[in-house]
Amino acid sequence: MDTKPPATAELVTRLSEIARELRIMDIEMISEAGSGHPGGTLSAADMVAALFFHKLRLRPEEPDWPDRDRFILSKGHCIPIVYAAMAKQGFFDPGLLKTLRKLGSPLQGHPDRTRLPGIEASTGSLGQGLSVATGMALAGKLDRASWRVYCMLGDGEVQAGQVWEAAMFAPRHGLDNLCAILDHNQVQQTGKVSEILDISPIVDKWRAFNWHVLEIDGHDMSQIVDALDAAESVSGGPTMIVSRTVKGKGVSWMELNSEWHGKAPDPEQTRRALAELRGED
Amino acid sequence: MGGAATRDAFGTAIVRVGSDERVVVLTGDLRDSTRTEKFAETFPERFFDVGIAERNMLGIAAGLALSGKVPWAASFAAFVAGRFETLRVSVAYQEANVRIVGTHSGTGVGDDGYSQMALEDIAGIRALPNVSIVNPCDAIETERAVEYLLDHVGPAYLRLTRQKVDDVNAEGYRFEFGKAVQLRDGNDVAIFGTGATVQEALKAADSLAQGGVTARVVNAHTLKPFDEDAVLRAAADCRALVTVEDHSATGGLGSAVAEVLATRDGGAPLLILGTTDFGESGSAEELYEKHGISGERVAESTRQFLESLG
Numbered sequence: 001m002d003t004k005p006p007a008t009a010e011l012v013t014r015l016s017e018i019a020r021e022l023r024i025m026d027i028e029m030i031s032e033a034g035s036g037h038p039g040g041t042l043s044a045a046d047m048v049a050a051l052f053f054h055k056l057r058l059r060p061e062e063p064d065w066p067d068r069d070r071f072i073l074s075k076g077h078c079i080p081i082v083y084a085a086m087a088k089q090g091f092f093d094p095g096l097l098k099t100l101r102k103l104g105s106p107l108q109g110h111p112d113r114t115r116l117p118g119i120e121a122s123t124g125s126l127g128q129g130l131s132v133a134t135g136m137a138l139a140g141k142l143d144r145a146s147w148r149v150y151c152m153l154g155d156g157e158v159q160a161g162q163v164w165e166a167a168m169f170a171p172r173h174g175l176d177n178l179c180a181i182l183d184h185n186q187v188q189q190t191g192k193v194s195e196i197l198d199i200s201p202i203v204d205k206w207r208a209f210n211w212h213v214l215e216i217d218g219h220d221m222s223q224i225v226d227a228l229d230a231a232e233s234v235s236g237g238p239t240m241i242v243s244r245t246v247k248g249k250g251v252s253w254m255e256l257n258s259e260w261h262g263k264a265p266d267p268e269q270t271r272r273a274l275a276e277l278r279g280e281d
Numbered sequence: 282m283g284g285a286a287t288r289d290a291f292g293t294a295i296v297r298v299g300s301d302e303r304v305v306v307l308t309g310d311l312r313d314s315t316r317t318e319k320f321a322e323t324f325p326e327r328f329f330d331v332g333i334a335e336r337n338m339l340g341i342a343a344g345l346a347l348s349g350k351v352p353w354a355a356s357f358a359a360f361v362a363g364r365f366e367t368l369r370v371s372v373a374y375q376e377a378n379v380r381i382v383g384t385h386s387g388t389g390v391g392d393d394g395y396s397q398m399a400l401e402d403i404a405g406i407r408a409l410p411n412v413s414i415v416n417p418c419d420a421i422e423t424e425r426a427v428e429y430l431l432d433h434v435g436p437a438y439l440r441l442t443r444q445k446v447d448d449v450n451a452e453g454y455r456f457e458f459g460k461a462v463q464l465r466d467g468n469d470v471a472i473f474g475t476g477a478t479v480q481e482a483l484k485a486a487d488s489l490a491q492g493g494v495t496a497r498v499v500n501a502h503t504l505k506p507f508d509e510d511a512v513l514r515a516a517a518d519c520r521a522l523v524t525v526e527d528h529s530a531t532g533g534l535g536s537a538v539a540e541v542l543a544t545r546d547g548g549a550p551l552l553i554l555g556t557t558d559f560g561e562s563g564s565a566e567e568l569y570e571k572h573g574i575s576g577e578r579v580a581e582s583t584r585q586f587l588e589s590l591g
Contacts, residue, residue, distance in 0.1 A: 112374070113347075113375055114374075114375070114376055120347070121343075121344075121347070121371075121375065122370065122371075122374050122375045123370070124370070125366055125367075125369075125370040125371075127336075128336075128340050128367055128370055128371045129340075130340075131336065131337045131339070131340020131341050131343075131344065131367070131371065132340045132341075132343050132344040132347070132371055132375075133344060134337070134340070134341050134344060135340060135341035135342060135343055135344020135345040135346075135347075135348070135352075136344040136345070136347060136348050137344070138329070138341060138344065138345060139344065139345045139348030139349065139350050140348065142305070142326070142327065142350070143348075143349075161336075162334075162336040162337055162340065162367065165331075165332075165334035165336060165337030166337050166340065166341075168332065168334070169331055169332070169334070169337055169341070173329070
């Protein structure tokens with residue numbers, strides 16, 4: 001089905017390096033803020049790098065460019081990794097990253113589209129983003145537009161019923177301009193997803209809802225790029241990329257540890273985390 | 282008095298404004314009850330039945346609005362205003378230009394009973410900083426409100442009735458968003474109604490007039506932004522104020538008036554009439570009587586209130 005060549009080694013290397021930079025910016029930002037969600041930002045870093053530096057058609061200098069692709073982070077608490085990508089892309093002055101979660105900052109703890117141009121949707125109440133993305137995709141279809149809509153969800157998030165309301169709607173209306181991504185990092189705020197409310201078999205669930213499902217290793221950049229490229233050539237319905245990831249990926253002692261869902265590292269932990277991400281350990 | 286349900290008037294008006302290509306209508310398996318069938322037949326490409334999934338409907342409406350459409354998401358008021366968490370984040374917080382259309386508001390729903398009646402919708406939505414609330418009193422006002430809302434900027438809630446209501450306004454009525462309408466003048470008491478209770482306020486004024494009490498009647502069709510001046514004028518001119526609404530006595534029209542009186546110079550005694558319990562099955566007339574919001578019950582309560590003031 002996919003006629004494009006697989007991701008080139010050069011592209012994969014470039015995007016992997018960007019993902020590493022984003023992780024570093026992310027930890028610096030959350031540490032500076034003194035609160036935030038490192039685990040789910042680190043698991044999403046590779047996908048966010050591929051989206052913002054390979055797939056999404058954006059104009060950072062013209063954030064409301066009508067023909068841009070739309071990206072919605074439904075798992076809104078992980079927005080710092082997206083802020084990092086946006087700053088690196090030139091949507092705003094990287095100096096603003098230091099204001100994350102501070103009074104008056106456009107970089108709210110959860111994304112606010114009214115405060116930061118380039119944010120497509122205000123999210124954070126889990127379960128709502130896919131519906132908004134679906135509405136955008138529907139508008140795109142009504143206007144016969146060429147832009148596409150991407151929406152990233154968390155695996156704990158898909159425990160919410162509204163997600164499945166949207167999941168039923170999008171295939172029914174042939175929204176092949178919609179690509180959802182499940183950041184399946186296995187851990188939610190208070191423990192393992194499989195133990196709190198198991199979502200498996202998650203691939204079968206989305207298939208049963210008539211989505212085109214791709215299952216990848218979400219830390220293998222060539223698989224990420226190939227999946228995003230493949231989703232573009234799917235016609236007739238939406239695509240779900242089940243991206244199998246590791247919460248806290250890149251900082252060994254944060255990995256798969258729910259303790260690092262919603263806590264900022266202290267200065268010493270920050271130093272150790274950054275050293276590991278920079279390969280200095 | 283003739284009259285039609287305000288949902289019927291919405292169904293007529295939405296087809297008329299539907300010639301605007303930005304208009305998209307959504308409903309959740311209620312195209313008949315919400316009177317959106319005619320729109321669905323006329324503009325099938327811009328009509329979407331989302332199934333019984335009102336949270337998703339509100340989210341989709343928000344996404345459409347953020348992409349330049351003017352979506353109207355219609356269901357029973359209880360089911361759209363009841364999806365409050367989606368309403369507050371995906372619609373209100375995003376400043377999504379959505380029109381939330383709630384039919385079957387209040388005890389006027391009648392036989393179906395409480396689960397189908399929105400009695401707390403105004404209270405909840407009034408607390409959201411940016412969602413306008415329009416609660417028209419008759420068919421003409423509904424049609425004019427729909428035409429107004431087409432170009433309104435910002436989220437808005439349109440509250441409609443299942444049951445028929447009297448024609449309060451004459452042909453040629455001009456709807457002015459945010460401005461209450463004084464339907465009758467009087468100095469003894471001012472009775473504020475909204476939506477289906479405006480006709481009850483008028484009936485109450487007729488009844489009071491027989492006893493020599495002159496009642497000003499005010500149609501508060503826009504509950505947010507609220508016409509504070511109309512309240513202050515009434516407080517200056519009349520001995521007392523009475524509010525009557527087919528909604529909880531907590532958080533709706535009565536509260537809006539109380540907030541004005543309590544925080545501005547020049548107070549006046551206020552009697553708030555609305556539901557104080559869950560609704561139940563019965564005819565709309567029986568329920569209005571039981572919950573003290575029928576014209577006769579309003580007149581009776583007003584007489585007692587005025588007497589108590591000495």
